[in-house]
Amino acid sequence: MELPNHAKQLLLQLNQQRAKGFLCDVIIVVENALFRAHKNILAASSIYFKSLVLHDNLINLDTEMVNPSVFRQVLDFIYTGKLLSSSDQSSEQNFSALLTAASYLQLHDLAALPHSNSQESPQSASVSTTNSASLDDSSTTLPGVDTCGSENMELNSSCKASEETQNQPEGPPPQKKSRQGARKNEWPKKETSGLKSEDHDRPLVNGVIVGPKEGRSSGVGGGSSSSFTSDQCKDEEDGGENGQDHSDEKEGGTFVKEEDEEEAEDLSAPMGPSSISHWLTRPFPCNICGKMFTQRGTMTRHMRSHLGLKPFACEECGMRFTRQYRLTEHMRVHSGEKPYECQLCGGKFTQQRNLISHLRMHTSPS
DNA sequence: CTGGGGAGGGGGCCC
DNA sequence: AGGGCCCCCTCCCCA
Numbered sequence: 557m558e559l560p561n562h563a564k565q566l567l568l569q570l571n572q573q574r575a576k577g578f579l580c581d582v583i584i585v586v587e588n589a590l591f592r593a594h595k596n597i598l599a600a601s602s603i604y605f606k607s608l609v610l611h612d613n614l615i616n617l618d619t620e621m622v623n624p625s626v627f628r629q630v631l632d633f634i635y636t637g638k639l640l641s642s643s644d645q646s647s648e649q650n651f652s653a654l655l656t657a658a659s660y661l662q663l664h665d666l667a668a669l670p671h672s673n674s675q676e677s678p679q680s681a682s683v684s685t686t687n688s689a690s691l692d693d694s695s696t697t698l699p700g701v702d703t704c705g706s707e708n709m710e711l712n713s714s715c716k717a718s719e720e721t722q723n724q725p726e727g728p729p730p731q732k733k734s735r736q737g738a739r740k741n742e743w744p745k746k747e748t749s750g751l752k753s754e755d756h757d758r759p760l761v762n763g764v765i766v767g768p769k770e771g772r773s774s775g776v777g778g779g780s781s782s783s784f785t786s787d788q789c790k791d792e793e794d795g796g797e798n799g800q801d802h803s804d805e806k807e808g809g810t811f812v813k814e815e816d817e818e819e820a821e822d823l824s825a826p827m828g829p830s831s832i833s834h835w836l837t838r839p840f841p842c843n844i845c846g847k848m849f850t851q852r853g854t855m856t857r858h859m860r861s862h863l864g865l866k867p868f869a870c871e872e873c874g875m876r877f878t879r880q881y882r883l884t885e886h887m888r889v890h891s892g893e894k895p896y897e898c899q900l901c902g903g904k905f906t907q908q909r910n911l912i913s914h915l916r917m918h919t920s921p922s
Numbered sequence: 923c924t925g926g927g928g929a930g931g932g933g934g935c936c937c
Numbered sequence: 938a939g940g941g942c943c944c945c946c947t948c949c950c951c952a
Contacts, residue, residue, distance in 0.1 A: 910926095910929080
């Protein structure tokens, strides 16, 4: 007994999930375009991807071998088994680039396709129609990338629809819950969420990490040549200098337009003396949210939170951290070690910061 | 309801 | 560039 369309339906679902960014656990960076996808799907389609996604949530592809528009086709092929030709390039050029990419990515099925398959068949054309909303939205085209001019319109037009889907309670569980869950022996659950909180924290448009408005980060210039930004991280600069705020805001589920506009205004505003000095003291902007940092290392560390990169995993519970030091701290939860002792009352703490806040209690007038 | 403690996350800074 | 540490904010639990 076998359901005739089972595989097809499954793939269709997965592709729709990709379009929404639902359960996507890996980001593929091609030049300055970001594509979200599922590790399982990528791993199943190519040994090369399999090795890449094994340990990383963020994959940078060689731009010599693949460009964003080709990779978009590749990704569509992986999720649909169909090849949709690119309209903005000659099919010869496109097919050649596709073959190069397929070979580079070790997508043997794709690499072995006869040329005729690359032409848009009536069938694929119809698929293209049905799936265009989701397929074309699987990436973000970032400023400076002119490969997807026509697609940007589709991207924009699909934004509204996707905003509605973003409001639906289908994302991963809120971070707060996860964190709390961590204390209730639900760590493994959290681990399975892959990119986890930052993941759904991102301003998704049909699973796409939303690119900026034009000229977004150009005002500050200099810091990053390949400035891709998103409208995430409406910041902290004015008030909530805090990550929790940040994530809470995002957990709200929606990235309201006001935020975007607000930030857009900030960044596009003429640079007054204060903003210039701000730029001088914080010369390292985040490519994703535009937040400025004093040191490159701080900025790259910050980027990890955008990208959901948590390389440091607790062997005991599977909880993952963005920093080694956090893991070290966390391990004391398991070991019961409390190295920080209050000299006034003898209270012991696993973390120094908690000792400090405890000391404040001793010293505060109240 | 409130205060204290535990813990996750972020940024700054030094090495 | 990355590690380590400090400081801060916040959330949640619990007494």
